[in-house]
Structures are given as structure tokens and as C-alpha cells.
Amino acid sequence: MASSSFQFLSLSALVMVATLCGVSADCVTSIPSLVSKCSQYVKIPGPEVQPSMDCCDVVKSLDVPCICKFVTPELQKLISMEKVVFVGRSCGLTVPPGMKCGSYVVPPLA
Template identity: 65%
Template sequence: MASSSFHFLSLAMLVIVSTLWVEYAGVSAQCELSIPRLVSQCSEYVRVSGPEIPPSKDCCNVVQNLDIPCLCKYVTPQVEQLVSMEKVVFVAKSCGLTVQPGTKCGSFVVPPLA
């Protein structure tokens, strides 16, 4: 049952992100984004439900090629219903990216370094 919930959530996330991709023509090119790879490798680490867990090597391989500030410009309230921006920042940092404090991603603002 948990597996089917995960697959449903992954599909829902893919639909949301794909909708964003269509709504904002050129987002994929502007942000150097591979939406299918991002969803398939990282969705379980950034979904709103569930604990914060370190990302896999495959997820990091995708994330390390992303322009996080660019992507953050396109985060809508609909995306935030499924994707935790706090977890996105956690995953990015876990994968070795620097996410500047004060960066706005949807309604989330990256907090100052502790």
C-alpha cells in the first residue's frame, strides 16, 4: 500500500512540475532542468509528508546540475502543497550546493546560517 501511495505522489508531483514547465515556457532551458530526472530521483526527499532524509547519490547527481535560485522563481502555492521548500534546501545542501540565506523559494525564505 505504501508503494502505491509513493507512486501516486510521484505522479502528482510530475503533473504539477510538468504543468509549471508548460505554464512557464522556457523554464527548463533557463534553469537547465531535467524535470523527469528530478522527479524520478528526488521526489521522495522533498515531498511535504514524511521525515527529512538524506538524498541518494542519484538525486544528488541531478541536483548538483540545478540552478536553485532560478527554479525558486517558478515555485507556486500549488507546488508548495506537494513539495517542502525546507526539504529542497536540505537536499541541495546535502548534495553540496550553497543556498544563500535570504533566497526566496515560493513563500519560503532560506534562513540565516545557524
């Protein structure tokens, strides 16, 4: 039940952000797919876990700089931005140090 609640809250938050902020279709190809395939890898509690191929397939279709413009403090309460960067990089995306996503600034590579 907790997982379902998290997915519902994440989906609601992403849909709200996309709707209210006017995120274009170019930013997010499929919000429901993003939530269903990737939410377990970016939720706040728990360790960093390698994302699935299904999650990576969705992540690779994102326009990360575009999406980052619309990350709100409310969304940052639901997802770990550190895990978001981990997932992006694990899926082969270039997530440069110093890039700002909401109020989060991507740290230098370790």
C-alpha cells in the same frame, strides 16, 4: 500506491510549472529525472533524509535561482521547501539564507 500517486502529482506539477511559466532548459535539465530521483526526499510527510547520489547528480545540474522564480503555491502544497533546502545543501549546493523560492524564504543556517 501512495508513493506512485505522489510522484505522479509531483511530476504533473513540475511539468505544469515548467510549461506554463516557460522555465528554460537551463533551469531544469530533466524534470522526470528530478522527480524520479528526488521526490522521495522532499515530500511533505516524513523526516529529512540524506539524498542519494543519483538525486544529488540531478540537483547539481539545476539552476536553483532560476527554478525558484517558478515555484507556485500549488507546488509548495506538494513538496516541503525546508526539505528542498536540506537536499540542496546536502548535495553541495550553496543555498544562501534569505533567498526566496516561491513564497518560502530560506532561513539562516542553524
